[in-house]
Amino acid sequence: MNRLPDLSPDKSPLSLVELIYGTPIKEVMSADPVTLDRKASMRRAQELMRDKGITGIPVAEDGRLYGIVSIHDLIRAMQIEKLDTTVEDLMTSKVVTLEEAMPLSMAISYFGKYSYGRFPVMNSQQLLTGIITVRDINVTLINRLMQEVTRYEAMLDNDVKPGLSITRVFHTRRHDFEHGGRASTAIKQHLVEHNLDRRLIKKVAIASYELEMNQVVHSIGGTISFKVTPESVEILVQDRGPGIENVEAALTEGFTTAADWIKSLGFGAGLGLPNAKRVSDEFFIHSQIGVGTTVKAIIYLKSKETER
Amino acid sequence: MTLSELIEPVQAEILINSPDFSQRRVNCVVASDLMSDVLVAAHDDFLLVTSLASDQMIRTADLVGAAAVLVVNGKRLPDSAMQMAGKLGITLLRTSLPKYEACVAIGHAAKEQP
Numbered sequence: 007m008n009r010l011p012d013l014s015p016d017k018s019p020l021s022l023v024e025l026i027y028g029t030p031i032k033e034v035m036s037a038d039p040v041t042l043d044r045k046a047s048m049r050r051a052q053e054l055m056r057d058k059g060i061t062g063i064p065v066a067e068d069g070r071l072y073g074i075v076s077i078h079d080l081i082r083a084m085q086i087e088k089l090d091t092t093v094e095d096l097m098t099s100k101v102v103t104l105e106e107a108m109p110l111s112m113a114i115s116y117f118g119k120y121s122y123g124r125f126p127v128m129n130s131q132q133l134l135t136g137i138i139t140v141r142d143i144n145v146t147l148i149n150r151l152m153q154e155v156t157r158y159e160a161m162l163d164n165d166v167k168p169g170l171s172i173t174r175v176f177h178t179r180r181h182d183f184e185h186g187g188r189a190s191t192a193i194k195q196h197l198v199e200h201n202l203d204r205r206l207i208k209k210v211a212i213a214s215y216e217l218e219m220n221q222v223v224h225s226i227g228g229t230i231s232f233k234v235t236p237e238s239v240e241i242l243v244q245d246r247g248p249g250i251e252n253v254e255a256a257l258t259e260g261f262t263t264a265a266d267w268i269k270s271l272g273f274g275a276g277l278g279l280p281n282a283k284r285v286s287d288e289f290f291i292h293s294q295i296g297v298g299t300t301v302k303a304i305i306y307l308k309s310k311e312t313e314r
Numbered sequence: 315m316t317l318s319e320l321i322e323p324v325q326a327e328i329l330i331n332s333p334d335f336s337q338r339r340v341n342c343v344v345a346s347d348l349m350s351d352v353l354v355a356a357h358d359d360f361l362l363v364t365s366l367a368s369d370q371m372i373r374t375a376d377l378v379g380a381a382a383v384l385v386v387n388g389k390r391l392p393d394s395a396m397q398m399a400g401k402l403g404i405t406l407l408r409t410s411l412p413k414y415e416a417c418v419a420i421g422h423a424a425k426e427q428p
Binding site: 187273 | 394
């Protein structure tokens, strides 16, 4: 069997990292799945699987999940000739589920970890809203891959300044002030070497540095990636937790949770995120406690408004 | 004023000398010990006056295009900060004056400029 490649952020191309870590399961799953009531018969499960061409059906009532009937359960029912038994009796009741807001990377790792062919997907109220299979993931990946390749091919036709376009990924570690800022310095130097407008370079440097140092100060570590094209610089920072409790507050100037010793180093004044947002043309932040924080900041290189 | 004209009013020691030292002009002064404040400073070619003697302050200064860093209170700089300034081509100065006095002295000197 083919082995899954190492999809850790430092070993994969940026667009792939962005796709699998930045896409929530909600966008990949099949919504409103076919379900069975607890009292339905195994024969009904068999009919549904045949008619709908599926291999597993969640047993759920009003969104509450009780179990799942897989094709294996069905084969077993046929072997012991119990097709008229209720699904409740023969279903798999210990079900591993995923949540809508989790990144696609989580689903991929679950398929590697468990031998199940599908996972029910729950919303934040723990109600069943979808189901995800390897097929759903394949379809999503192929579609996105087509978009990306189309985009790259279109880019090849433009007259690109040689060497400007790059993709780079750096790592940060918790409280590693010695190396923190390395990524920002490197990207700034790259832009300087390509004679970009000084004001644009400054915007990139500020956004990058604030986001990078945020990871060093607040997170348990993560990655900072840059995608430079003639059109824009895209900065993607992703950490592994602990996540921001109140994103809105974190975007307010002066709000800080930094410890005093960090403040004594000149950081943690509560200006980082607002500062990064201010200089960015597009700014997106998503955070989940226990999972981590993702920030995407884009600075246009071809925008007409380049003041500041 | 140029960087070299700054030396006398604050009796600065030159710790690291950037290649364009004698001609490099300073258009304004930013005095702060907060990285984010320095990053907000919208000017180019400014002099950063700070009492934070760290690698990160040098890095911050470089990222926003500061012309030079003046460390006040005669603070000792870690070797790594000196090396970084050398590598990034940032002029690094040190004065024994406190921050406020250093700023006042620079202000007076700037006024006397033709």
